[in-house]
Amino acid sequence: MEYPALARESLDRVAASKPLIHQITNVVVTNDSANLTLAFGALPVMAYAPQEAAEMAAISQALVLNIGTLSEEEIAAMLLAGKAAGDKGIPIILDPVGAGATAFRTESALRLLRELPITVLRGNRGEIGALVGSGEVRGVEATGSEDPREVATAARDAFGITVAVTGATDVVAGQETTYLVNNGSPLLAGITGSGCMATATIGIFATAGSDPALQTALGLATYGLAAERAAQGDPGPGTFRARLLDEVAALHSEGTSGVNIVESRES
Amino acid sequence: MEYPALARESLDRVAASKPLIHQITNVVVTNDSANLTLAFGALPVMAYAPQEAAEMAAISQALVLNIGTLSEEEIAAMLLAGKAAGDKGIPIILDPVGAGATAFRTESALRLLRELPITVLRGNRGEIGALVGSGEVRGVEATGSEDPREVATAARDAFGITVAVTGATDVVAGQETTYLVNNGSPLLAGITGSGCMATATIGIFATAGSDPALQTALGLATYGLAAERAAQGDPGPGTFRARLLDEVAALHSEGTSGVNIVESRES
């Protein structure tokens, strides 16, 4: 099947199953992530307390961990939720926001990768690079000039999991296949949490198929396609942010024919 | 007086008195709740620290407690604020977000109901049902097929307070009168925090009249009327969310003639 049809199929599965997406995420993007999840037809739940993190994860269909405004207590909740998710075989997506900017973020991300059966790791090339010893980050933005494909491959080999490095072209490095996703818009860089929302999207799509790398590529492409549509007419960031949710919700009626994924088997 | 006129009267009282609405709420909806409060002409204040919760509640005109992203420290703050509010006779509104999904949420909501003089309890039928031993919840969404009217009545009898179960039709069970509120829009289910904003609205309207059940019905109907207007033309969720605030702020000029409440005395 072609990628646009596969993306459509995943969207339909999400709409039919209304998966519960447990998100332990940062305070900057929590509202946007919840609204994005609803726009995809899935159900968000934000539950951060150690007292309930494992119980909530165990009734969910995916777990999204995001270290954007991390605290010690949140790490404890992530470990509890992640272990429960692992026991149930639920996919876990990790977004190491700002890894490389401070030792606390880098070390916390590495600890989560070590102690939990993470399914997909997503970040910009600076963040992912920092986890494999390269990468330059200022705050939560990638700087430097690493090749995103090399960064993704190095992280995949280091951690043995699917790794998505997002940017102008998103690179998804799976165990056998690497996907290049050409959807998206420069306007995404003008709003906060656009990367975090990409990570939430991966969590949603991970519930709709069994191949993590393929589902990650389909999710990023579909989200990027909605962003392209929202960017038409070059709106300002406040308008773009509202339209992005509109266009995600409109994917069912507007279709996925613009999904642009290029497969690239390792040579 | 007819309900639309009563709703108008409450709006006018809020605009004249600018009540301070102290909200201890979840991180997902805090911005939306604050903006909604301003749109109604009231003043929001979010104060979560145990060191100040009681002092802030004591200078407020209503206290809104929402357990959507609860922590141990937040429960402590809620108990302190609630006791101060009770001592001053200030109405307290409780939103047991996600009760039934985890034991921590169910037990925390029951503890707040037991230890504080809650005035109005508002949730969906799953959440309220969970507090009286029925109810099905996935994350923070109601599933199952309970009759919302039976759930509201059971909770009213169990806790001896006004209970609002919101959904396609909102049911407000007071001690003597039950109100059915027919305002609202299916689009509300497409944005996060629409229930939490309904709860904040109840807190605002509770400052404008002495009958908790009537004020709750008026608040839900007025909020639902603004949602109906915001839903015209079937916008996407990002646009609807912005318009909802616009329409709440426009209630003074647009009026309340669409308020649709049906009274139903117990037989």
Next chain:
Amino acid sequence: MEYPALARESLDRVAASKPLIHQITNVVVTNDSANLTLAFGALPVMAYAPQEAAEMAAISQALVLNIGTLSEEEIAAMLLAGKAAGDKGIPIILDPVGAGATAFRTESALRLLRELPITVLRGNRGEIGALVGSGEVRGVEATGSEDPREVATAARDAFGITVAVTGATDVVAGQETTYLVNNGSPLLAGITGSGCMATATIGIFATAGSDPALQTALGLATYGLAAERAAQGDPGPGTFRARLLDEVAALHSEGTSGVNIVESRES
């Protein structure tokens, strides 16, 4: 040079240097502040954990502290970040949200002023007044009838730093010069966090020039000018909020010719 040209110059410097603005702010406004920072062409980073606050501040170009939803742990993080910023000579902007409403807020703001080399203090006349023994506050809103100019001057003399008291006219009291900023819109009072965003703007502009009072006046005027443009046609608060970000991002193309600052040397 005239003020509009100076404002333009600061905007251009920000766009060229992309300063990292470390913000320890409240949960109500964190998303809006981050989006505003991006709209100005700067990079936001929200980092609240004591484990990383100093490290993040040390790589930033400005530090913005906002006590809107303060906790004990956040005070600890602010002190660590503030000391690191002071060691590096990075400007620190303090927003004492709700000072005067509770003892915890007033005392925490005073402690930060005492222990950290704050560069600019910004609040409404109630909040700033409370820090110098006058001022009336309800929640986070100024009431009472103090003259904002007297409040600003008193606080400048008490703390020996630049003080901005924002309102219908913003007053910026520097060591030698007082600026009156006549930009802005009444619609700003209809959205939450408009004051917090003004504070973030000051942090951004503080990276683009060495005179704190002048940079504060330029920042407030530029932000107010964007608000004036966003207010055209008198939109509701939900639409205004989105347009405000749009207009900030459009400042580069639309220009700063409406910047309206009046200098007033002490007589």
